[in-house]
Amino acid sequence: MASPPPGIALFRPSISSPRRHPERPSTAASGIYENPKPLRAFATDPPDEILSTSHPRQYSLDKRSELLFSTEHLKTIFDDPSLLHRFTSFLSQSRPSAVPILVYYLDAVKALKALGYSNGIAESLEPIRGFDFTLTTSAPSTNPDLEEKAQLAFDALVREDLPAYITHTYIQTVSLSIQRRITGTLPAHLQEASEGLCEVFCLTDPSRPDNPIVFASEEFNKTTQYGMGYIIGRNCRFLQGPKTNQYSVRRIRENVERGVEHCEVFLNYRRDGSPFMNLLMTSPLKDSRGVIRYFIGAQVDVSGLVKECSDMESLKRLVIKTNAKGEDAAEPEEAAALVDEFTELTKMLNNQELDTVRQWGGKMHKGSQEEVSGHSNIKDGNWNKPRLLINSTSPDGFRDAARGSGKLSGIFENYLLVRPYPSLRILFASPSLRVPGILQSPFMNKIGGSQRVRDELTQALADCRGVTARVRWVSKSDVEGYHRWIHCTPLLGSNGAVGVWMIVIVDEEVSQSREKRSRVAPPIDPKYGRSIPFMDTKEQNVKDFGECEEAG
The missing domain is CATH 3.30.450.20 (PAS domain)
Structure with a gap:
């Protein structure tokens, strides 16, 4: 073994017995520790109040990626009206082709909720003395075929539309950061972290077999850790890894084959095996005759946004919920708010159905006086007028903010x-x-x-x-x-x-670019x-x- 550098001692702890340093004098011989006095305890904590050392949960981008694109994430969105409103507004403005499957799923769930309400009423029927047919309860009604169809519709939303919504959300954040980075208006404490934010590019040649990379920026090398000699001549798939979403890979491939611009957020891997969340744009480059000659690929590492759940309230709630479950697996069921079947059903009613309920609901149970007079609360007062909601996340406001979204054109x-x-x-x-x-x-x-x-x-x-x-x-x-x-x-x-x-x-x-230039x-x-x-x-x-x- 090579000798250590001057002034550096090798430390080899022994397993069998402690080794006394040969140059260190014996403390017993010097009398330093002869007849030592016992130390007095100044403070004593009760054993039952001593907290064990807690180890912080180790963060994993692989697991966070799975959570980001999971069915639980979309369920979290559907469980909150404000989050669902943002999601459905995005689909109606940027992905109108996905609206039919969304409506199909919501109507299927509504039918299942109605079935559950029907079963709840049937189960609550009590036997009546003298009527033998009431002594037995009816079997609950089920519709496995409808349940399967609802699940398939939900899976389609998770597979295709949730990733598009996530990509759109990060585009809004990244586009503003890039604009401020280029124009020099980014806060000073963020400038160093934004180095290379708008410099990770590669150019591919679709006329060659496997559409290989022909040019790449230096930041592409730094981000991926692959040298130029390895990158040039290869397809970008070498960045894929064990947790890369194959549906994302399919969408990228299909849009390249169609020759259209596409954006995707998915997990990639560096040369050392470490993952990073990649916001990718692929855009065709056409000559003057409209023929596609090359594809430009632009990447932005959004791993930090995913870790901090930035601008993704639904992911933040899901992470908190997941961590809470991990820390307390025996969470009592009483902690979750239990609602009856009818409450679940009413959540699914649309405006037309709500208007019908407002007009005709409870008519069989109205008092005889109301029926004779012809006046009821249905036509008096404000009971049947829906509340008007005006906020910044209304569809029109969303349309303005999302104009040009669904693609990375908002960034580049x-x-x-x-x-x-x-x-x-x-x-x-x-x-x-x-x-x-x-x-x-x-x-x-x-x-x-x-x-x-x-x-x-x-x-x-x-x-x-x-x-x-x-x-x-x-x-x-x-x-x-x-x-x-x-x-x-x-x-x-x-x-x-x-x-x-x-x-x-x-x-x-x-604020600067729209100044009126009168000349x-x-x-x-x-x-x-x-x-x-x-x-x-x-x-x-x-x-x-x-x-x-x-x-x-």
């Missing part, structure tokens, strides 16, 4: 893929930026404003350095332009050279045949960005 709504320096021509554009003539046009033709900013941006792209900049975005129709933020990330090949730039474009905060229409200069071009007074350079764009 505007992006370009640009050739490396010196070309810097736009290869592909997101659907929101696909205007005639943008493909193959010079990227720098879109950048106006200070010449210093243009020079520094060009130099950073030439040096293959990631860069974030606030620029003035110009076009043919707006030569003055308006401020936007661009976040440029290089995607590298197996040789380490830049193959393409992924440029995410973010508008300024709403007089510029005069027409016959020399140019259009409005007088932009002039940088500092550099005294005239630049007609419209002509440059046409030239590109």
Whole structure:
């Protein structure tokens, strides 16, 4: 065995007997511990009041992932009206095709609740002396076929619609964080944690067998812990592991085959085997003829959001409930609120059925006086008027917040893929930026404003350095332009050279970007045949960005 470094002693504890250090003097010989006095107890705790050391529950992302996509999670959502309202509003706005199976499930459960109420009434019938047929109770009615269908409908919601709802929720959170990260408005204590938030990209080639990765960013390597030599030429499935949801994998594969954008939250694994929760976007990149040439994959690690149950009240409640069960397995049944069958049934009634109950409920039991007078509480007062609920989670409010949801367009709504320096021509554009003539046009033709900013941006792209900049975005129709933020990330090949730039474009905060810009229409200069071009007074350079764009 190699000798330890100077000043470092090897510690080898013996199992059989303690070993006395040869250089340490005997304490008995020195008389230090001769006739030791017993120590007096200053404080004594009763043995029955001493608490045993509690070990905190160890967190597991694998188990949290299973809980996140579990049937118990959706049951938690269905058990709370406010949580259910958010879920159903999301389906009606972003996944209308899922509404029929939702209605089917709710109606099936309603029928089963009605059956339970019917059985409850039948069981409460008491025997009557002199009527022998009342001495025996009727067998409870069951409908196993309906129960199975209701369960299958619920399983379909868990399998397909719960993951979509989770993905939508995290998109709302991540999109705001990315916007603030790029624009520099993220709080200082979160800036370090947000490093690499918008820089994990890979580019795949569907024309090659198995749609392999051809370019990837450095943050992709850091996040996955795989080197570029291993990544390039492989399909992204090497990130899958034992707890990866195969339904998520199927949805990603099917949408890639269909050539449409898709977002998914699912569990992936790094090279060392550690899991991370991946918010993934896959989006097709089309050429000027609409042919898909590549797919861009964008990843965001949302493991922290899942651990903290951020913006997921239903998951937080489920985690608390699960932990409580684990700590006290013998939880008494009295702790759960027991409700009768009719209460369970009334929870399932829709507005039309409730109106019927309000109008006709109890009519057989009304007093004779009410029947003679023709006046009853049904038509008087406010008894039959439903309460009006106005809050921020109403369907209309949800629609505004969810517009553009269901896809990752809420995060990366505007992006370009640009050739490396010196070309810097736009290869592909997101659907929101696909205007005639943008493909193959010079990227720098879109950048106006200070010449210093243009020079520094060009130099950073030439040096293959990631860069974030606030620029003035110009076009043919707006030569003055308006401020936007661009976040440029290089995607590298197996040789380490830049193959393409992924440029995410973010508008300024709403409070800044929507300021009214009142300006007089510029005069027409016959020399140019259009409005007088932009002039940088500092550099005294005239630049007609419209002509440059046409030239590109």
